[in-house]
Amino acid sequence: MMSIKEADLMKDPACSTGLSNYLLKDHPDESKWADCVHCGMCLESCPTYEITGMEQHSPRGRVHLIKSVAEGKLTVNEQFMDPVFACLDCRACTTACPADVEVGGLIEEARGQIRQAMPLTGLKGAVSKVFLQGLFPHQNRLNGLGSLLKFYQKSGMQKVVRKTKLINIMPQHLVDMEAIMPEVKEPVRKKYKDVNVIKAKGESKREVSFLTGCVMDVMFSDINEATINVLTRNGNDVTIPKNQTCCGALHVHAGDRETGRKLAKQNIEAFMDSDKIIVNAAGCGCALKEYPELFREDPEWHEKAEEFAAKIEDISKHLYDTGYDIPKAELKTRITYHDACHLAHGQGIRQEPRDLLINIPGVEMVQMPNSDRCCGSAGIYNITNPEMASAVLDNKMQNVPEDVEMISMGNPGCMLQMAMGVQKNGRNQKIVHTVQLLDWAYQKEDGKGER
Amino acid sequence: MAVKGIKSNDRHILNLANIVGDARSIIYHKEDLIAYDCDGFTLHKHLPKAVVFPKNTEEVAALVKYCAEHQLPFLARGAGTGLSGGAIPLNGEVIISLMRMKKLLSVDFENRRAVVQPGFVNLKLTNSISDKGYYYAPDPSSQYCCTIGGNVAENAGGAHCLKYGVTTNHILGLEVVLPNGDIVEIGANGIPDEPGYDLLGLLTGSEGTLGIVTKITVRILKNPEAKKTVLAYFDNVEDGSQAVSDIISAGIVPAALEMMDKTAIEGVEAAAFPVGHPKDIEAVLLIEVDGIADGLDEQINQILGVCRKRNVREVRAAKDEAERGRWWANRKTGFGAMGAISPDYLVQDGVIPRSRLPEVLSRINKISEESGLRIANIFHAGDGNLHPLVLFDARIPGQSEKALEAGSACLQVCADVGGTITGEHGVGIEKREEMRFVFTDEEIIAQTDIRSVFNPDNLLNAGKLFPMPGRCVEIKKEIKERSS
Amino acid sequence: MITAELFAELNSILPSERIIEEKNNHPLGNSGLVKVIPKTEEEIAAILQFANEHGKKVFVEGSGTKRGFGGLIESADILLSLSNYTGIVEHVVGDMTLTVKAGTKFKELQEYLAQYNQKISLDPFCPTSATMGGIVASNDSGPKRLGYGSSRDVVIGLRIVYPDGKVIRSGGRVVKNVAGYDMNKLFIGSMGTLGVISEVTVKLRPLPKYESLILLSFPEGQMDEIRRFATKLLDSTMEPVTLELLSPTLSEKLMGRNCNTVAIGLEDVETSVRYQEKFIQSIQPDHTELKILAGQDAQAFWNQFYSLTPISPTDSSTSTQTSLKIGVINMDVTTVIKESHLLSDTHNLKVEAHGGLGHGLCQINLKGAKEDIVSAIQQIRESVTKLGGYTVVKHLPFALRQEIDTWGQKPTHFFLLDGIKSKVDPKRVLNPKRFVGGI
Structure with missing residues (x-):
């Protein structure tokens, strides 16, 4: 079997020898597939395999295709692109794999290859471009749009969005949130623009930095506000470094590793002085932890990225590990919990958020079968691959217990998608972020935020 | 009428697409087909002509009929987790994938049976009936993803077949599409002993060479009242294997009696589901008894007594279901876990009379020394079903060939002591030649004669199960060329 | 004349004392002009080879307990008896496997194995006479099939x-063992139509440490209650x-109580059996009577049962016997037992019936006048067919087998x-017209 030698990876792409049909730099990493023994244990974990029943849409199949390009049996072309881009990047296969094969990393690297070899065209290309290059990296543009509705109209994506019924979801979603939470009028980055440190209420125990996220801060500023409340309530001084930017997860998922690296560098520098970086979006947290992957061929930045990655912590794990006040107010609600892929599979965080939730007095947790199954959101997957995303969502919704009031989770992308699922299926659950519930309980304890 | 979205000039592709009705139920581009060039056995690969995804029995029958009429070789495939290459399209077959026929059709608790489609995943059956306290007994290690259709083809076993039997002991009825496209029902209504030759028994384990199963009636069992699971650690393999023999001889029928040796322990502990086995231990036994709770202590005590007599270092009992689950996950992902300590492995599947265990293990050890390849042993010790895992690196010239030789030598040892070459993985491509270790030419012809009754043109899954003069040498040569 | 020629030719294979001329036809049929009694596998092979080459037909028997089971030819050329092809070939105590020659009687094997606390986990009828080969070839099984399976679960080699x-x-x-096709299955229950089974290898089980039998008798007309x-x-x-x-008549014969009785066998370590007895007592339905037989009493019950x-062939002009094997979906056994019981009145027959509620197989023994027997079989077969099941006639005199098809309708396959x-x-050559569809 043909192999790629380490040395080949370092060479100028034009000089690449051997059978490999990966001609450009930033190769898929051979060591990632070498562990795959084709056992198939990943198959049932994969949402796209569940729907299609097709091997090329399974983790094992995708790894096999990626390997086949390296072995010179396939070339990077349209047909190869389809299975590689149909992956939700949910990482469920990483959990299932007995040999710890990093399928997610391989997929991202392969997408990088495809992006370099074949620029995107058509609708998918347009969507990608608007979202990834025109918008997410530019906080001011996001802020400037004021509301998503406007943004959709301006970006010319209204039609796509209408088709996916997202337009109906958004206002409803915000209404729901407003019903539970104090009103939030502006993104936290704007709100705390002139505040260096948001001081803990009561005794300061430590200082943490907060990554606000790009979309998160505009669409879900309420969640960011809740996160700050919960942090300061529990002895954390919070800083919001000014130069931070989008984490780049969506760019890397889409194969735009160059932009990914640019954003990574900016964040690494922005948080240089932080000891701990709190993230409340699972997708961002996972991407930040994986920055070193982007710099495999750049030792200097690789080291910086390693240091940076070690500082990243999900809000639920941070609270769980450092301790937090168990709220005294009773919420009296039945909820269920959805494991965001990038929290459960990506970061191995499953029990911590559940603990936060069940410790709130009056919260009754109903177990959701297959709770760590992807909901189909997967970044902008629900917009680029609406059909598959919708099928994945349908499967997900079948597992949501009927008799709960709320579905809690730790990722904004999932929240949008699940809200869509609730509406599509005529259900009536409210979608909440884990910290929102906790914050709500604190508010109630303090005599505010009665429902 | 042509199906929309098919970009091919091949009339067979167009016609097959017509049968399954839409462009999403057939694949024919090389980039997609390559995902089907092998199954869980990766040492031989070949591209299929196409892969089709029928939705029901009638479509399967129509596809088969088309292939038969046009003399196109074809085969059926489930999840493709087979370890002997039974689903590899050696002859550029049309693959009939049964992954869109994956429903649980009915469950009849009163009469203890369930009807499933072939693409239904093994473990899902147990998961679907466990709330009522029932389960499906055959539990191959791949049960998280392998299909019951594939289990029927391979007559799959598993850790718990020591007490509960293998797939064939749990199949009550089959709907089968014969290689000429006829649909027949065998074991009507799932009633045992249907008059006539036992075709149910013959089809189960026929490795997809006699027909394509499209509906399966299986027996379901009530969960045992209680289970007790212990780990027993031994400082030498000899003691461990003697303990296995002693437990069986003492008249105990454990639900499972599994063993792993030092190399295997290294693998599972380095992989995704470690449980903290001591690193310096030579063998671990995973022993499970089940049944009426009141009777289990007596059995466990007897087992512990046997282990002590054989110098066990330490015994641990699972404290709860979660711990028991972790132990089993550690054991059941054992093959895949080898990826963590070796780039490639070849798993063998010999069976020996239990009493010959110590002798056979030492001979396998010798094969390992002679070949210079590490061999890990994970096995169903209670059945005498060994899984020597030959660890190798296909990138090193000559190692693939050496691994095959070592694997074959292990099987020769099994045959020599009165055993057989495969206990649950099937012959497939992998062990065709080794069939000669256990059967005479006449006995092999007796079997191919039966095949010719069902599959006269040998269009269905040809080249599997039986030795073909000269073929094995070719495969070995090919591997040698590829690895150099 | 023909017989003499045959005799002479066979004499080149076997000594004359093991070639016996059969003078009278047997009322159960399945006879031979000559009966040969080989002692070695080579002799069996030579006899078959001779028959195959010379167009002779061969019937095969062990000790003849299934002589009335199928067969439309009164006499073949050769009746091959395995009654002298007996003995244990290998018993590996530690492996719990046993290989025996086909003519070995079942009861003898169990007695031998008991010394090692082992057993063959089959419970065929007529165990004192039935041979291992015959049990396997006819796929005979009894009530304990629920716990231990049948020949197809026990036989590992032939x-x-x-x-x-x-x-x-x-x-x-x-x-x-999954090397090649599972050919064992092909011969189990094939009624000797494919080959002569010469050796059988079975896996053994430990003898249960304790056993008991609960007999639970229900008042008349409570089939629904039994089912529940x-x-x-x-x-x-x-x-x-x-x-x-x-059935009530069988229950009366075995335990002196004329009502439907459920026989619940328990075999395990004593604590477990006792616990199960208690559980069953705790769910004992109202108005039923419960009796527990322990150890040897339970064994004695089963010995009589088998x-x-x-x-x-106790056929006389006034009384004919038959035995039916019926397969239905488990709980339909209640229907079969109920309907068979009615036959005693409608057809003036002596009926003894039983069936396994956990596996769906029933046996009905009938005794009475020929015409009534024939009509009863037809009636039962019809109603069993409606239940989706089958009826096989395990025992019937040769003459009546011409009227009643032993196997019922041919399957579509x-x-x-x-x-x-x-x-x-x-x-x-082998057992022509003995099996399904005249195979």
Whole structure:
């Protein structure tokens, strides 16, 4: 079997020898597939395999295709692109794999290859471009749009969005949130623009930095506000470094590793002085932890990225590990919990958020079968691959217990998608972020935020 | 009428697409087909002509009929987790994938049976009936993803077949599409002993060479009242294997009696589901008894007594279901876990009379020394079903060939002591030649004669199960060329 | 004249004292002009080879307990008896496997194995006379099938002499084996139509450390209550090895109580059996009577039970016996037992019936006038067919087998069965017309 030698990876792409049909730099990493023994244990974990029943849409199949390009049996072309881009990047296969094969990393690297070899065209290309290059990296543009509705109209994506019924979801979603939470009028980055440190209420125990996220801060500023409340309530001084930017997860998922690296560098520098970086979006947290992957061929930045990655912590794990006040107010609600892929599979965080939730007095947790199954959101997957995303969502919704009031989770992308699922299926659950519930309980304890 | 979205000039592709009705139920581009060039056995690969995804029995029958009429070789495939290459399209077959026929059709608790489609995943059956306290007994290690259709083809076993039997002991009825496209029902209504030759028994384990199963009636069992699971650690393999023999001889029928040796322990502990086995231990036994709770202590005590007599270092009992689950996950992902300590492995599947265990293990050890390849042993010790895992690196010239030789030598040892070459993985491509270790030419012809009754043109899954003069040498040569 | 020639030719294979001329036709049919009694596998092979080459037909028997089971030819050329081909070939105590020659009697084997606290986990009828080969060839099983399975679950290897004299091994001596087709299955229950089974290898089980039998008798007309009880017991975690429903007449004969009785066998360590007894007592339905037989009493009950089947040709002009094997979906056994019981009035027959509520197999023994027997079989078969089941006539005098098809209707996949027969025995030497569809 043909192999790629380490040395080949370092060479100028034009000089690449051997059978490999990966001609450009930033190769898929051979060591990632070498562990795959084709056992198939990943198959049932994969949402796209569940729907299609097709091997090329399974983790094992995708790894096999990626390997086949390296072995010179396939070339990077349209047909190869389809299975590689149909992956939700949910990482469920990483959990299932007995040999710890990093399928997610391989997929991202392969997408990088495809992006370099074949620029995107058509609708998918347009969507990608608007979202990834025109918008997410530019906080001011996001802020400037004021509301998503406007943004959709301006970006010319209204039609796509209408088709996916997202337009109906958004206002409803915000209404729901407003019903539970104090009103939030502006993104936290704007709100705390002139505040260096948001001081803990009561005794300061430590200082943490907060990554606000790009979309998160505009669409879900309420969640960011809740996160700050919960942090300061529990002895954390919070800083919001000014130069931070989008984490780049969506760019890397889409194969735009160059932009990914640019954003990574900016964040690494922005948080240089932080000891701990709190993230409340699972997708961002996972991407930040994986920055070193982007710099495999750049030792200097690789080291910086390693240091940076070690500082990243999900809000639920941070609270769980450092301790937090168990709220005294009773919420009296039945909820269920959805494991965001990038929290459960990506970061191995499953029990911590559940603990936060069940410790709130009056919260009754109903177990959701297959709770760590992807909901189909997967970044902008629900917009680029609406059909598959919708099928994945349908499967997900079948597992949501009927008799709960709320579905809690730790990722904004999932929240949008699940809200869509609730509406599509005529259900009536409210979608909440884990910290929102906790914050709500604190508010109630303090005599505010009665429902 | 042509199906929309098919970009091919091949009339067979167009016609097959017509049968399954839409462009999403057939694949024919090389980039997609390559995902089907092998199954869980990766040492031989070949591209299929196409892969089709029928939705029901009638479509399967129509596809088969088309292939038969046009003399196109074809085969059926489930999840493709087979370890002997039974689903590899050696002859550029049309693959009939049964992954869109994956429903649980009915469950009849009163009469203890369930009807499933072939693409239904093994473990899902147990998961679907466990709330009522029932389960499906055959539990191959791949049960998280392998299909019951594939289990029927391979007559799959598993850790718990020591007490509960293998797939064939749990199949009550089959709907089968014969290689000429006829649909027949065998074991009507799932009633045992249907008059006539036992075709149910013959089809189960026929490795997809006699027909394509499209509906399966299986027996379901009530969960045992209680289970007790212990780990027993031994400082030498000899003691461990003697303990296995002693437990069986003492008249105990454990639900499972599994063993792993030092190399295997290294693998599972380095992989995704470690449980903290001591690193310096030579063998671990995973022993499970089940049944009426009141009777289990007596059995466990007897087992512990046997282990002590054989110098066990330490015994641990699972404290709860979660711990028991972790132990089993550690054991059941054992093959895949080898990826963590070796780039490639070849798993063998010999069976020996239990009493010959110590002798056979030492001979396998010798094969390992002679070949210079590490061999890990994970096995169903209670059945005498060994899984020597030959660890190798296909990138090193000559190692693939050496691994095959070592694997074959292990099987020769099994045959020599009165055993057989495969206990649950099937012959497939992998062990065709080794069939000669256990059967005479006449006995092999007796079997191919039966095949010719069902599959006269040998269009269905040809080249599997039986030795073909000269073929094995070719495969070995090919591997040698590829690895150099 | 023909016989003399045959005799002479066979004499080149066997000494004359083991070639016996059969003068009278047997009322159960399945006779031979000459009976040969081989002592070695080579002799069996030579006899078959001779028959195959000379167009002779061969019937095969062990000790003749299934002589009334199928067969439309009164006499073949040769009756091959395995009654002298007996003995244990290998018993590996530690491996719990046993290989025996086909003519060995079942009871003798069990007695031998008991010394080692082992047993063959089959419970065929007529165990004192029935041979291992015959049990396997006819796939006979009893109530304990619920707990231990049947021949297809127990047999791990066979040696078969093919019609042309070749010796073919199937399976092996290990308990798990998927090398090649599972050819064992082909010969189990094939009624000797494909080959002569010369050796059988079985996996053994330990003798239970303790056993008991609960006999639970229900008042008349409570079939629904029986069904409810059985469902409840099967849905519990108890592990009965039998759950056999006995008809009132059979119950009277075995335990002196004329009502439907469920025989629940328990075999395990004593604590477990006691616990299960208590559980069953706790769910005992109202108005039922419960009796527990322990240890040897339970064994004695079963010994009597297994000897009940009609094996001797006691046919007289006034009384004919038959035995039916009926397969239905488990709980439909209640319907079969109920309907069979009615036959005693409607057809003036003596009826003894029982069926396993956990596996769906019933046996009905009938005794009475010929015409009534014939009509009763037809009636039962019709109603069983409606239930989706089958009726096989395990025992019937030769003359009546011409009127009543032993096997019932051919299955739709008969061409496969016929194809297998044609491939293995193209000259139709072995047990012609003994099996389904005249195979």
